[in-house]
Amino acid sequence: MTSAALARFDGYGVLITGAGQGIGAATAHRLAAEGAGVLVTDLDPERAARVAADIVAAGGRAESLACDVTDRATIEAAVAHAVTAFGALDVLVNNAYSCAPDEALFEDEPDDVWERDLDVTLSGAYRCARAALPHLVASGRGAIVSIGSVNGVQDFGNHAYSAAKAGLAGLTRTLAGHAGPRGVRVNLVTPGTVRTDAWSGREGELSRVSGLYPLGRVGEPEDIAAAVAFLASRDAAWVTGTTLCVDGGLTAVNTGFRQALATD
């Protein structure tokens, strides 16, 4: 299934968290289509197994494993599995997250909701980076790409999730400084609204927010996978510590202000 033009990841070993559906699954398909061996991990092992089977059915290389990014033992098992299965771990994609809906009143939010979102979304990426780093250094072309969100850049609600996503930008910069001299690049992608199962049953909201996007639509998982592939590849060999907004212009353009000016 790979072609010379699309073989940027030939011989690469890749581990993606939360890849049983949505953006993680699309990224697994994209990197496998470009030659990578992909370990598809997820809290839900059946989802992960389905994605890996689809990749294999399409002619790619993939395996699957249950991995909870709050559980250091399962993370270490996943890293070891990727190295054994593909001979190296070259790319880690931190994609798993938790996002609790806000309570009507911030003061009413239970501590455990805050702690869960931070634990999965921010500390999960930290744990995975720590476990993967020695192997990424050994690879000589190692890269970490984390999936942030526009919520880490501007207010779109979701206190804990937004704080965790903003934290990922800080972790990306400090890790880039730490790992750069050891040959590992670390970057962040911040998607806007992306049509995944996370939005299932919310077509009305998706349709309403589409109008706020300068490019006239919400994102598709493949839009984010393409950006991850760029940052993970040698095409981004001189890019580290950066945040790439893949958000249809949402955070760059003040659509509400423009619409208010244009009225009457």
Ligand SMILES: NC(=O)c1ccc[n+]([C@@H]2O[C@H](COP(=O)([O-])OP(=O)(O)OC[C@H]3O[C@@H](n4cnc5c(N)ncnc54)[C@H](O)[C@@H]3O)[C@@H](O)[C@H]2O)c1
């Ligand atoms: N969909 C969007 O609109 C959107 C927008 C901005 C950012 N993002 C980010 O993109 C990433 C993927 O989002 P999505 O919409 O594809 O998600 P999704 O909800 O469709 O899938 C997430 C997957 O993560 C898994 N998961 C949950 N907790 C986990 C844990 N503790 N350990 C391992 N896996 C776990 C789930 O089982 C699920 O398969 C997330 O980081 C999310 O914050 C999504």
